[in-house]
Amino acid sequence: MTDSDPYPRTDPQLRAPTPPGGPPEPGARGSDRRWTRIWQVRVACTIVHIVCGTFAVVLLARIVLVIGDANPANGIAAFVRGWSGAVSLGFEDLFTPDSPGARALFNDGLAALAWVGLSALVTTLVRRFALPARDQDS
Numbered sequence: 001m002t003d004s005d006p007y008p009r010t011d012p013q014l015r016a017p018t019p020p021g022g023p024p025e026p027g028a029r030g031s032d033r034r035w036t037r038i039w040q041v042r043v044a045c046t047i048v049h050i051v052c053g054t055f056a057v058v059l060l061a062r063i064v065l066v067i068g069d070a071n072p073a074n075g076i077a078a079f080v081r082g083w084s085g086a087v088s089l090g091f092e093d094l095f096t097p098d099s100p101g102a103r104a105l106f107n108d109g110l111a112a113l114a115w116v117g118l119s120a121l122v123t124t125l126v127r128r129f130a131l132p133a134r135d136q137d138s
Contacts, residue, residue, distance in 0.1 A: 048122050049119055052119030052122075059112040062080050084108060
């Protein structure tokens with residue numbers, strides 16, 4: 001233990017966790033590229049989750065506004081209506097019940113679920129095909 005160590009280890013058997021495949025050796029170019037690639041994949045998956053999640057939230061806001069009988073002339077309601085129409089994935093008139101609230105719930109709710117599922121599918125595929133392979137020693 002040195003004086004510069006703010007968190008001394010009381011148990012000598014405890015070790016800091018290491019990433020899968022072990023820590024990169026200083027100056028090892030392959031390991032630096034591997035960690036850079038992992039970081040890029042994580043950033044890409046985060047962006048996909050944020051975009052798809054935003055679209056799902058807009059569709060859910062549309063459901064709330066329709067069920068709550070919001071004023072369609074209001075700027076926020078018009079903005080949400082326009083944006084939800086753009087991200088509804090063709091589900092606008094899939095179900096046509098008499099009630100506008102039920103129509104919004106079924107159509108926009110299904111579109112929101114589709115965005116959540118699409119997010120999960122895309123991030124799974126990106127992780128599966130873009131991450132570097134792990135070393136299989138054992």
